[in-house]
Amino acid sequence: MLSKKAKYAINALVYLTKNSEEGAINIAQIAEAQSIPRKFLESILLDLRHAGILKSKKGKNGGYSLNKIPEKIHMAEVMRLFDGAIALLPCVTYMFYERCDECIDEETCGIREVFTEIRNETVNRLKAATLADIIARETRLKEDQSS
Numbered sequence: 001m002l003s004k005k006a007k008y009a010i011n012a013l014v015y016l017t018k019n020s021e022e023g024a025i026n027i028a029q030i031a032e033a034q035s036i037p038r039k040f041l042e043s044i045l046l047d048l049r050h051a052g053i054l055k056s057k058k059g060k061n062g063g064y065s066l067n068k069i070p071e072k073i074h075m076a077e078v079m080r081l082f083d084g085a086i087a088l089l090p091c092v093t094y095m096f097y098e099r100c101d102e103c104i105d106e107e108t109c110g111i112r113e114v115f116t117e118i119r120n121e122t123v124n125r126l127k128a129a130t131l132a133d134i135i136a137r138e139t140r141l142k143e144d145q146s147s
Contacts, residue, residue, distance in 0.1 A: 006082040008036045009044050013078070013131055014138075016054070017070050024056070024063035044082075051081050070135060076126035086126065087119040094123070 011034045019025055027045065031038040045064050048054040055067040066073070079086060080095070090098035091106060092115045103109055 002079065003083050005040070005044060006079055008034070008041065009048060009078055009082055010075070010134070012036065012041065012044060013048070013053070013066075013073065014134055016064060016066055017131055017135055020066060024061060024065045026063040030064070047081060048078075051077070053077070053081075070132035071130050073131040074127050075129040075131075076123055079126060086123055087115065089115045092116045092119045094119075 012030050015030055015034055016025060027038060027041055030036065030045075031041045034041075036044075045054060045056075049056050049064070049067075052067055053073055054064050056062070056064050076086065085093035085096040087093040087096075089100060089112065090096065091100045091103060091109075091112055099106065100112075103112070106112055
């Protein structure tokens with residue numbers, strides 16, 4: 001399941017994308033607009049900046065803005081940043097591998113094979129889903145609703 005921190009990160013990224021013409025946006029504005037506790041948001045935005053997804057500007061007109069174009073911000077990157085492994089089992093993770101305690105033979109484990117396929121499909125979908133896709137889908141859904 002997606003953590004609250006990852007959800008808030010995605011919501012903040014969507015807000016920053018939609019308001020990118022304003023330049024850098026301060027934390028208070030994002031927190032209020034997205035109903036995210038400010039202290040929690042500060043930590044999230046700092047993590048996104050350290051990951052190279054956001055950039056920050058200090059001073060009177062300071063705040064955060066995207067450091068990458070929305071088409072280059074993939075949901076897999078955001079999820080891994082905040083939630084770690086995407087896989088449902090530790091033995092099928094790509095970056096956080098751990099052998100399962102109860103496993104007798106990984107090479108012939110049918111459970112591992114099934115969950116490896118699930119992980120691969122999930123990762124492929126998350127790598128294909130970008131911030132730009134989220135914005136486009138939201139726009140389409142609003143247009144469909146008003147029709």
